[in-house]
Amino acid sequence: MKIFVTGASGFIGSHLVEKLVLKGHKVKALVPYNTENSWGWIDSFNLKIKKKIDIISGDITDQNLILKETKKCDIIFHLAALISIPYSYKSPRSYMYTNIMGTLNILEAGKINKAKKIVITSTSEVYGSAQYIPIDEKHPLNAQSPYAASKIAADQIGLSYFKSFNLPVTIIRPFNTFGPRQSQRAAIPTIISQILNNNKHIKLGNLKSSRDFTLVHDTVDGFVKTINNKKCIGQVINLGTGSHFTIGETVRLISKILKKDIKIEIDKKRIRPSKSEVDRLLSNNSKSKKILNWKPKYSGKLGFYKALEITIDWFKEPKNLKLYKSDIYNV
Ligand SMILES: NC(=O)c1ccc[n+]([C@@H]2O[C@H](COP(=O)([O-])OP(=O)(O)OC[C@H]3O[C@@H](n4cnc5c(N)ncnc54)[C@H](O)[C@@H]3O)[C@@H](O)[C@H]2O)c1
Structure with missing residues (x-):
C-alpha cells in the first residue's frame, strides 16, 4: 500500500509516518520546502526508517505539485494545515488559503488519480464550546476562530466530494492531541x-x-485503523478519550x-x-469504537x-x- 502523507514533518504527521513505515507501508512524505533542507521531525528519525521514506518538499496550495506527487498513491492522509488559533486571528487569509484550498487540491488530486482512500484531518475545535457532553459527531458545528472556520469548510468540501463524486473520503476528527514533539503553541x-x-x-x-487530551500514539492508531476499512468511507469520526x-x-x-x-x-x-x-471539549468516542475498533490506551485520570x-x-x-x-x- 503506497501512502501519501501531508504535514509529515509536523507533530502528529511525523508519528504517523514512523508508524506506517514500521507497519511495512511505502510512505511518500510531503514536507514544506525550505532552503535548509530541513525535514522537521523526520530529521530525528533513525536512519533505517528515514531511508525507507520518499520525502518530497512542496506546498499543499500548489495544485500541480499535489496532482503530480499523489499519482500512484493508494491512500492520502492529509494532515498539513495552519493550526495555531491565536495566529489565525492575525493571519486569517493564510488559514483560509492553506486549510481550504490545500484540502481542495488534495481532493481534486485524489479524484483525478483515483485514490482508494483520502483521510482529511479535522479537529474538535469545529464544535466550539460543548453544547452537550460528551460531544458526538452530530453536535452542531460552531466556529469560534478563523482556524475552526477554515477546518469546518475543509471538512464540508471533503464530505461534498464523497456525496457528489463518490470519492472515498473519511474525516478523522482528533480532540486535543499531545505528546513528544508537540510545538510550544499548545x-x-x-x-x-x-x-x-x-x-x-x-x-x-x-x-x-477543559480539553479531551489524547496521547499522539492513540491518535495515530486511529488513523492507521482507517487503512483497509471500508465502513469509515463517507464518515466523520471523533478520536478522543472520553475524559x-x-x-x-x-x-x-x-x-x-x-x-x-x-x-x-x-x-x-x-x-x-x-x-x-x-x-469545554469532551468526546463521545462510540463511533470510532464501532467503526474503527479504536480504543484509546490512555484514558481517564490514570x-x-x-x-x-x-x-x-x-x-x-x-x-x-x-x-x-x-x-x-x-x-
Ligand atoms: N495537535 C492537535 O491537538 C490537533 C487536534 C486536532 C486536529 N489537529 C490537526 O492535525 C493536523 C496536524 O496538526 P499538528 O498538531 O501535527 O500540527 P503541526 O503544525 O505540527 O503539523 C502541521 C504540518 O503542516 C505543515 N504545513 C502547513 N502549511 C503547509 C503548506 N502550505 N504546505 C505543506 N505543508 C504545510 C506544517 O509545516 C506542519 O509540519 C492538522 O490538520 C491539525 O488541524 C491537531
Missing part, C-alpha cells in the same frame, strides 16, 4: 517546558477551559509528576477574546497521568528541551 508543551526550565512562576492563559481535564488540573498533575511546587501567573496576552474561547509521564520523559531529554523557547509566548 498548552501541555508550554507548561512542561516552562517548569523544566526551572521557572517557579509559569505563564498561562485561561485555566478553566476531560481543565488546564488548571493539568498543571497540577504535571507539577505532581515533576515534584515541583508551581505558581501560575496569568498572562493577559494568552487569554483569548471571550466569545472565541472554547470552554491514563492521562501515564501519558503525561511519557511526554515529560521526552521533554526531559536535554536535546529535546533545548528546542523549546519557553521564555517566549509562542502563538
